[in-house]
Amino acid sequence: MSLEQLYQSIKTEISKVIFGQDEVIDFSLAALFSSGHVLLEGPPGVAKTLLVRTIASAISLDYRRIQMTPDLLPNDITGTAVFRQNNHDFEFRRGPVFTNFLLADEVNRASARTQSALLEAMQELSVTNDGVTHNLPEPFVMFATQNPIEQEGTYPLPLAQLDRFMFKVLVKYPAPEDERRILREHHATGGLSDPRLMGVTPVVSASDIIEARRIIRETHVRDEVVAYVQKLLSATRNDDSLSVGASPRSGLMLLMGAKSLARFSGREFVTPDDIQAAFIPSFRHRVVLSPTAELEDTTTDDVLNQMLEAVEVPR
DSSP states (O other): OOHHHHHHHHHHHHTTTOOSOHHHHHHHHHHHTTTOOEEEEOOTTSSHHHHHHHHHHTEESOEEEEEOOTTOOHHHHHEEEEEETTTTEEEEEEOTTSSSEEEEETGGGSOHHHHHTTHHHHHHSEEEETTEEEEOOSSOEEEEEEOOTTSTTOOOOOHHHHTTOSEEEEOOOOOHHHHHHHHHHHGGGTTOOOGGGGTOOOOEEHHHHHHHHHHHHTOBOOHHHHHHHHHHHHHHHSOTTEEEOOOHHHHHHHHHHHHHHHHHTTOSBOOHHHHHHHHHHHHTTTOEEOHHHHHTTOOHHHHHHHHHHHSOOOO
């Protein structure tokens, strides 16, 4: 099965439960197939958690969910050393982060200390306890959901942690026709929250994902497209509306996302259109507005859209 067919098969399963939200689904799958993590932001009730659970139901991977709360401790995520009386020694008991597919639900409700417990897992794919490093299973991917930071009881994620997410995807209210379909088809399943009970079946295995990641890495990117990405990076660092521009890692994540989108379309090479499609989800959480821009109610998406229009596109 080609990567394009794999993408279509898992998207078909997701569409049994999630209606509309094509952009959210595409970028979620792009991260899944290219070793990235995803931050989903939106108001309560727009199916952020249900989307992740549906993806988990469509893949044959170990899945765990952590409900992030203010009283959650780092060891509740990574694990802790337990003293064994029979051998008079400490044994590391692994936490829920030791899984293939992790959901950190409402991540910005946990304290900064607890949020930081995920940094090593996201970047190094390992957890260190008492000087001993424990590798996470392969593949490992983390999805996190959060409510908008203006809401009460939320702690903003630090920039260093935001930078570990490949994409920040905004989950918005559905279009009217999609919302009518949700109301029509799900009103009788209000208490039915398991996607597998709604007909979702596993169609992707761990080996499929590992092979997909190899294929995506090998996707061709011509020099002109690489130069285009570099110009976009420079534009973020030279814009007065931004106090923090995008890092080289941002460019690498953008290229990986664009390669995934190219493969989903059945192409073995990246086009400037792929770069433009992945640009804002890859950068919106990595740049910081200047105080002046914030006072003018400008958003990062506004600034990034202006850059797309200003930077010359290669032919």
